[in-house]
Amino acid sequence: MIPYYVIIAIFIILFLSAFFTVKQQSAVIVERFGKYNSIRQSGLQLKIPIIDRIAGRVNLRIQQLDVIIETKTKDNVFVKLKVSVQFKVVQDRVYEAFYKLEYPHDQITSYVFDVVRAEVPKLKLDDVFERKDDVAVAVKRELNEAMIAYGYDIINTLITDIDPDIQVKNAMNRINAADREKTAAEYEAEASRIRIVAKAKAEAESKRLQGQGIADQRREIARGLVESVDVLNRVGINSQEASALIVVTQHYDTLQAIGAENNSNLILLPNSPQAGSDMLNNMVASFTASNQVGEAMKSAGSAKRKDSRIDDFEKPSQDTYSDDI
Structure with missing residues (x-):
């Protein structure tokens, strides 16, 4: 005969096995004699010992499956794509999720392979990078x-990674580097052009200011000479004598300035006592010849205009005489 304490222990074990708990965001499939009985949600649940059993637990949280696929693009480049699929079991369809698919991850992987290998070969390598979202949308739609x-x-x-063949990747890096070097060369050439233009403008402005300064200097010198001649005329010195005095004075001032320089290599020719006088005579002769040439040109121009007027006056008379004949 079975001792009573054994019976009590069996009873306690059976009683405790009738209770079970279901975690949050999960579901439990209960079968009775091997047949589906019910789906239990989170919390404390009760089943009939020996008769009912827990067939399995279904996770209702969002899960992620990473699938790595190697395929070929339209321009015959092999790439590896990493596709991350985020999915979950619909709470109202736990029965289908548990009984219709034994290996859901394998089923999802097969569909991802099928869609990606149908979409990527339609695109070139650059388009795969630019339109990866379109490929991801196509995968989601089919799944x-x-x-x-x-x-x-x-x-x-999500397409989280696109990894081309190593040789293609190196070629792409070289193309990118060459493109950046080209852009850098263009910027450097533009900067050089700007520097050259700025330097030319600065030199032009410098020459303009230098010329303006020389013109102002000569204008002031001429004004000073005129004032000097006026002052000398007031004290009884005529213009020719005043001009000679100014030329001689400037000549000796120039000689003094040259002699004050220790390392000067300038040689002033002619450098005789008569140099100032000769210079003045040459200047007067040049001015006189210039005035004579100018007067001759004016006279020739006046005579030509006079002859033209005489011809114009005589032409109507000749025409009238011809008509009379």
Whole structure:
């Protein structure tokens, strides 16, 4: 006969096995004699010992599956794409998720491979980088249509990495480096051009100011000479004598300025006592010849205009005489 304490222990074990707990964001499938009985949600639950059993637990939280796919682009470049699929079990369709699919991750992976290998070969490598979101949307659309019947909802699909072949990647880096070097050369050439233009403008402005300064200097010198001649005329010295005195004075001032320089290599020619007088005579002769040439040109111009007027006056008379004949 079975001792009573054994019976009590069995009873306690059976009583305790009738209770179980379900965690938050999860569901428990309960079967009775191997047949589906019910779905239990989070909290403390009760089942019939020996008769009912827990067939499995379903996670209702959002899960992520990373799929790495190697495929070829339109321009025959092999790339590896990492596609992250975020999905969850629909709470109202736990039965389909548990009983219709034994390996849901494998099913999702197969659909991702199928869609990516159908979309990426339509694009060139550069377009794959630019339009990766379009590929992700296509993957999500196909997955939703296929997996919703099994109780799975696709929350999002992300292409988190695009890794071309190492040789292609190096070529892309070289192209990028060459493009940046070209841009840098263009900027350097533009900067050089700006410096040259600025330097030319500065030199032009410097020459203009220098010329203006020389013109102002000569104007002031001429004004000073005129004033000097006026002063000498007031004391009884005529213009020719005053001009000679000014030329001689400036000549000796120049000689004094040259002699004051220790390291000067300038040689002033002619450098005789008569140099000032000769210079003055040459200047007077030049001015006289210039005036004579100017007067001759004026006379020739006046005579030509007079002859032209005489011809114009005589032409009507000749025409009238011809008409009379």
